[in-house]
Amino acid sequence: MIELQHLTIGYGNRAVLTDINQTIPDGQMICLLGANGVGKSTLLRTLSGFIPPLSGKVLLQGRELSSLSLSELSRSVSVVLTERVEVPNMKVVDLVGMGRSPYTGFFGTLSSEDRDIVGKAIEMAGIASLAGRTTDTLSDGERQKAMLAKALAQQTQVILLDEPTAFLDFHAKANTLRLLSQLAHETGKSIFLSTHDVEMALRLSDILWIVLEGRILSGTTDSLTQDGTLKRFLEPFELSDLQTSHIQGS
Amino acid sequence: MNYKLKLLTVLLALLAVANVLWGSLDIPVRDVWHILCGGEVEDHPAWSIIVLQGRLPQMLTALLTGMALGTCGLLLQTAFRNPLAGPSILGIDSGANLGVAIVLLLLGGTASIGSLTIGGHLLVIVAAMAGALSIMSLLIILGRLLHSGVMLLITGVIISYVTGSIIQLLNYSATEQGVFSFVMWGMGNFASVGPERLPVFCILCVLGLLLALLLIKPLDALLLGDRYAENLGVRIGRVRQLLLLVTGLLTATTTAFCGPISFIGLAVPHLARLTLGTSSHRTLMPATMLIGANLALACNLLSTLPRDGSLIPISVITPLIGAPVVLHVMLGQNRNTGI
Numbered sequence: 001m002i003e004l005q006h007l008t009i010g011y012g013n014r015a016v017l018t019d020i021n022q023t024i025p026d027g028q029m030i031c032l033l034g035a036n037g038v039g040k041s042t043l044l045r046t047l048s049g050f051i052p053p054l055s056g057k058v059l060l061q062g063r064e065l066s067s068l069s070l071s072e073l074s075r076s077v078s079v080v081l082t083e084r085v086e087v088p089n090m091k092v093v094d095l096v097g098m099g100r101s102p103y104t105g106f107f108g109t110l111s112s113e114d115r116d117i118v119g120k121a122i123e124m125a126g127i128a129s130l131a132g133r134t135t136d137t138l139s140d141g142e143r144q145k146a147m148l149a150k151a152l153a154q155q156t157q158v159i160l161l162d163e164p165t166a167f168l169d170f171h172a173k174a175n176t177l178r179l180l181s182q183l184a185h186e187t188g189k190s191i192f193l194s195t196h197d198v199e200m201a202l203r204l205s206d207i208l209w210i211v212l213e214g215r216i217l218s219g220t221t222d223s224l225t226q227d228g229t230l231k232r233f234l235e236p237f238e239l240s241d242l243q244t245s246h247i248q249g250s
Numbered sequence: 251m252n253y254k255l256k257l258l259t260v261l262l263a264l265l266a267v268a269n270v271l272w273g274s275l276d277i278p279v280r281d282v283w284h285i286l287c288g289g290e291v292e293d294h295p296a297w298s299i300i301v302l303q304g305r306l307p308q309m310l311t312a313l314l315t316g317m318a319l320g321t322c323g324l325l326l327q328t329a330f331r332n333p334l335a336g337p338s339i340l341g342i343d344s345g346a347n348l349g350v351a352i353v354l355l356l357l358g359g360t361a362s363i364g365s366l367t368i369g370g371h372l373l374v375i376v377a378a379m380a381g382a383l384s385i386m387s388l389l390i391i392l393g394r395l396l397h398s399g400v401m402l403l404i405t406g407v408i409i410s411y412v413t414g415s416i417i418q419l420l421n422y423s424a425t426e427q428g429v430f431s432f433v434m435w436g437m438g439n440f441a442s443v444g445p446e447r448l449p450v451f452c453i454l455c456v457l458g459l460l461l462a463l464l465l466i467k468p469l470d471a472l473l474l475g476d477r478y479a480e481n482l483g484v485r486i487g488r489v490r491q492l493l494l495l496v497t498g499l500l501t502a503t504t505t506a507f508c509g510p511i512s513f514i515g516l517a518v519p520h521l522a523r524l525t526l527g528t529s530s531h532r533t534l535m536p537a538t539m540l541i542g543a544n545l546a547l548a549c550n551l552l553s554t555l556p557r558d559g560s561l562i563p564i565s566v567i568t569p570l571i572g573a574p575v576v577l578h579v580m581l582g583q584n585r586n587t588g589i
Contacts (some may be wrong), residue, residue, distance in 0.1 A: 048481060083475045088472065101471055102483045108467035117318050147344040154482070160402035 001026050001046065002158060002190060007056035009039065009046045015054055016042045020216050022209065024192055026157070029184040031179075031201035032194040033233070036099075040194040044162050047075050047192070056117030061157065072104035078151035080161040085147065087138045092146045093131045097123055099153030118153050125149035126179060141172030145179070152183070161193035165200070173197055177204045198234070252533060254525055258540035262313075265547035269309040274554040274561055275524075277302060304441065307448045312440040312550040314455040315508050315544045318500040320518030320542025324534060325497050327519050329490070330393060333579050334403055337501040340351045342385045343411030346505035347436070348413040349381025350374055355417075355424035375454075379502035385409060386494045403512045436472050437563030438509040440550050451507050458500040460490060462535065469531045471544030511564055512545075513572020518542040520575050545571065 002024040010016040016039035024030055034040050045051045049065055051214070058065040060076055068076065080250045085095070099121065110118070122131050125145045128130045130138065138146060144164055148162060151159045164180070165173040177197075179202050184191040195201050201208060202221045209218045210233050217229045271282050277300065281291045285301045326335040326342075337343050353374050392405055392439060421429050435442070443451050468489045471479035480486050504511065522537040523529070549571070553562045 047253070050477065069484045070480075070485060074481060077481070079477070079481045081477055083477065085478070086476050087529050089523055089527055094528075094530060095474075096477075098471060098474060098482060106466070106467065108470055109532065144548065186375045187558065 001061060002192075003057075003059040003062075005056060005057045005059065007046070008054040009042050009051075010054050011051065016213065017211070017216065020109045024158070024190045025207075026190050027184055027188040028205045028206040029181040029191045029204070030191065030193070030209060031197075031205035031211045033198060033201055034194075038211040038214075040185060040211065041162060044079075044160050044192075045196060047158075048077055048079050048160055061196050067110075071102060072216050074154070074156075076156050077160060078154040078156040080144070080147045080151055080159070080164055085143065088104075088134060088136045090134065090135045091116060091131070092127065092133055092149075092174070093122065094140070095135055095146055096131075096149045096153050099150040099155075102154065108179070111123045117155065121149045121152035124152055124183065140167045141176065143170070144168065144172075145175060146195070148176075148179070156189070158192065159189070159198060161206055163194050163196065165195050173200060174204075181206070202230075252526070253542065255473045255533070255536055258285070258525075258537065258544065260432060261542050262540055262547070265544055265551070266309055267312060269312065269547050269550055270301065270305050270556060272551060273300065273305050274557060276557070277301065283332040303445045305447045307391070307443055308441045308550065309547065310448060311443040311451065311508060314452060314459075315440065315504045315511065315545025316426045316514060316518070316542035316544070317459055317539040318455050318504050319511060319515040319546075320522070320538040321459060322497045322500050322519075323537065323538075324519040324522070324531070324538045325462065325465065325469070325493055326515070328472055328531070329493050330389075330402060331363040331473075331475070332402060333520070334516065334576065337382075337497065338510065339516055340385075340389055340406035341413065342382050342389070342497065342501050343510045344413040344507045345381035345383075345385030346378035346502050347381065347510055349377035349379070350506060351417045351420050351432060351433065352381075352456070353515035354376040354435070355420040372450075375503060376378035378506035381413075382502040382505070383494065383498040384541060385413075386498050390494060391432060393490075432495040436565070437511045438565035439561065440508055440553075441561065442509070442566060443507050445505070451503065454503040458496050458503065459539065461469040461492065461496045461499070465489065465496065466531045466535055469535075470529075473529060511567065511568055512541060512569045513576075514545060514549075517572040518545060519547075520579055536550060543549065 004020045004022045007020040008015050008018045009020070023063065032040050033045065042051070046053050047065075049068070052066060065073070087095070096118050097110055097114070100110055100118065101108050104110060104114065106195065111174055122128055127149060127233055130142055130146065135143065135146065136166045148161075148164070150167050161180070164176055168176060177200050180191050180193065183189065184206070205221070207218055209216050210224065210229060212229065212233050217224065219227070219229070221230070270286070271279050271433050279517055281294075281297060287297050291297050326337065326340065327333055346537050388409070389402070389405070393402055393530050421432065424432070454490040463482060467485045468479065471482045471484045474488070476486050519534070519538050521541050522534050525541070526537050528534060549564055549567045552567050553564055555562060
């Protein structure tokens with residue numbers, strides 16, 4: 001569980017989002033929605049520990065994020081980023097094995113236990129058939145799943161994903177989000193992701209976080225529909241019919 | 251141990267022996283063996299000096315230089331995530347050149363590198379080190395601003411031009427002997443270390459190579475990019491500093507003692523990747539060290555080909571081996587990106 005208390009995030013003197021008070025519970029998939037530039041990536045970077053908060057606290061299982069050592073952090077939070085990882089000669093199984101490096105010794109050699117964990121992570125991500133392929137031969141969707149398997153092998157309570165559905169085709173998007181939702185429910189991990197795929201996020205997420213007018217509003221799709229937040233979020237883009245289709249669908 | 255690594259080790263032993271047995275002067279194999287066992291050849295007392303103070307230190311120098319430059323290339327290619335990075339292409343050894351030029355041409359004036367005392371020689375190393383480290387720091391800063399690998403390579407070329415023009419200016423105003431010793435140094439020579447400076451050279455190289463081993467695990471993580479590496483618990487800042495120190499130390503040491511030796515640093519990591527078919531530094535780093543040493547020993551053997559007591563400069567031979575590898579890598583990239 002992650003608690004955000006009076007959290008202000010940004011770079012240097014420039015605050016992007018101020019006074020955030022939210023909770024990311026265990027076992028749920030949370031989708032972060034918002035227009036470009038509202039601070040989605042900044043929030044993810046702050047939660048990953050890449051940049052410090054400007055003020056306020058991020059509590060990870062009750063402990064302040066900034067008080068964790070880099071090694072503790074690497075065993076608590078894993079990330080899937082938008083950077084394209086393409087290493088010739090690196091097999092998917094080796095890439096996923098990199099997720100074990102917070103646990104391995106001086107040269108990073110995997111023990112048989114580590115290899116079991118890697119195998120399970122590959123299976124959970126549904127890419128067993130790709131294990132022997134090199135990363136430069138994967139499609140974008142396959143690569144995204146390989147990075148997810150790396151995050152699973154890292155065995156962290158929290159997985160943060162920055163726009164995991166960008167660059168994917170429609171089927172791969174739905175497939176990825178369903179997989180993430182299923183993983184959150186089955187493993188009890190907190191899975192937190194930013195996305196621009198509003199319709200799928202409305203349908204598949206357990207909790208939505210919407211960045212609107214400099215604030216983060218959270219709730220289930222239904223509760224955000226009822227209090228009018230979704231309407232306010234979608235209207236400027238003339239997409240409010242999505243909301244209706246969701247209600248009709250559900 | 252991987253059987254390919256074993257083969258490379260056997261090859262290394264063979265080449266090392268060959269380097270002692272053959273040189274620019276014909277000495278019968280039996281006599282070389284006799285000298286190595288502590289004996290002397292009565293008719294030719296000079297042969298002992300040639301074998302023990304010439305060929306043996308030269309073989310060790312070539313071996314360690316090859317290891318050092320190959321390792322530098324591997325570290326730089328992973329750190330910059332650029333297959334064309336290497337100490338010579340990025341202009342790091344031109345920084346060392348400039349440092350040496352300032353010492354030899356401006357400060358030392360008439361001092362030739364062969365007659366330098368150990369103190370003077372240490373000055374050359376310190377100068378080469380300072381030059382190499384300044385260029386490395388500059389590259390690391392620019393690397394953050396320039397995201398394209400091609401831009402970084404162009405920067406390396408520009409750095410080489412600028413240091414080249416400063417060196418020309420220094421040459422212009424230096425004495426004839428200063429210019430001669432600088433030109434001779436610049437041709438690359440594994441023989442210039444000699445038995446008296448060999449301990450210092452060995453200590454510096456081995457130190458650099460051991461420090462490089464500390465980087466094996468973080469380098470693997472760096473293949474995924476800085477952010478991923480950081481998330482896997484790698485202290486990026488500290489790793490970059492150590493990397494800067496190791497490549498600076500190894501490039502500066504080898505350049506100061508043997509002159510600028512191009513292409514080994516660039517080509518060897520690719521040969522290692524091609525041979526081993528892996529991206530893991532646990533295997534790549536020892537393979538790079540072995541292939542680097544093998545290549546340098548082979549170059550050293552080739553340099554004795556004239557058979558008249560003279561040596562072909564090393565920097566004439568290495569580009570002939572390095573250039574095809576660079577072309578191969580560039581063509582491979584072309585296929586991947588479709589540019």
